[in-house]
Amino acid sequence: MWIETVRKKRMSLFDRVYDHIERRLVESDRCKYLLPVSTLTRDAFMSVYDGYGKTVEICYPGVELQAFQYGQRTDFRKAVREKYGFTASDKIVLFVSMNFEIKGLDYLMAGLAAAKRKPAGMSLKLLVVGKGNIRKFERMANDLKIAEDIKFAGIVEEGIEQIYRGCDLFAMLSRFDTFGLTVLEAMAASLPVLISRQVGAKDIVVQGRNGFVVDREDKEAVCSCLLTLADDTNLEAMGREAFQTASKHSWEQASHQVKQIYYSVKSFVSEKTPG
Incomplete structure (x- = not known):
């Protein structure tokens, strides 16, 4: 498959x-x-x-919560905006992937283009981090008339946590993702998320509280969610909820669950094995 x-x-x-x-x-x-x-x-x-x-x-x-919570968020926001040419009033949508096609960058760009045609979406910008066919998506951005609203950062080998903290929301409209660890990382950085129904992390997204789950092909639904998230009040409230969700999924909690399963297997084997 x-x-x-x-x-x-x-x-x-x-x-x-x-x-x-x-x-x-x-x-x-x-x-x-x-x-x-x-x-x-x-x-x-x-x-x-x-x-x-x-x-x-x-x-x-799980996710390493502490890595996404250190430092002043205002400092990271300023640094990201200065480095990539955004303004203080811009709402930055973060996309992180090593495969732009599978992770649905084309669907996200289509939704962003629709949002940019509405007054409430004028502040939205997109920061793309990772590896992919940048030239292909630059041409697509030109066709959609949003070339000025997208920055391609390339691969970031250090300090990715600071980029998460410097942005406002996270989006990934994958064609298929077993879970999507970047979703949990974004939540740990207090970012509400916008993901497709083909992302396994939809299990931890509560619609309208810590993010949105949409059909990736539905451009108008993607547009509507981006516009909702562009509102400062929604961003702040949903960002808090996103962090609360991430706090329930530390690596310590994840490893504890697996350890308990291992103990149950060990007990089962011991009962079946003489001596």
């Missing part, structure tokens, strides 16, 4: 070998538990391995 449906490529020899190994592992009698990182992942996996009778428990990933 990942190769053929999401990436729209043919299965390579490596992909076929990997698929064979995965199937052997999952269908083995020794495999007792499946720990997907989201309901989206669980459902996709179960559609392939339907009825194999394992114990399934969703284990969300």
Whole structure:
């Protein structure tokens, strides 16, 4: 599904070998538990391995909260605006990805273009961090008449936490994402999020409270959510809710859940093994 449906490529020899190994592992009698990182992942996996009778428990990933909370946010906001040429009144939408196509940058740009045609959306700007076909998306920005509203930062090897803190909201309209750790990172930085229904992190998004989940193809829905988030009152309130959500998903909490599962497996094995 990942190769053929999401990436729209043919299965390579490596992909076929990997698929064979995965199937052997999952269908083995020794495999007792499946720990997907989201309901989206669980459902996709179960559609392939339907009825194999394992114990399934969703284990969300964690985030290092402290890394996204240090320092003064006003300082980071000023630094990001100075570095990338934004103004103090701009509302910066952050997009972070190493694959622009799969993460839905085209859908986000279409929604942004629609928002920019409305008075409430004039302050919206887009900062794109990561790796992708920049020239392709620059041409798309020109066609959409939003070239002046988008900055491509390229790969940021250090200080990505400061960029999160310097922006106002986060958006990722993926074609498919098992979870989307950047969503949790954005929430840890107190950013409300806008994601597609194909992002596994939708499990932790409460519609209208800490973010929005939309159909990525629905340009008007994306536009409407961006306009709602451009409002200062909404940004502040939803940013607080986003951080409260992230605070429930530290790596300590995630590891504790997995550790408890390991203990239960160990207990089960001990009961079945004489001596």
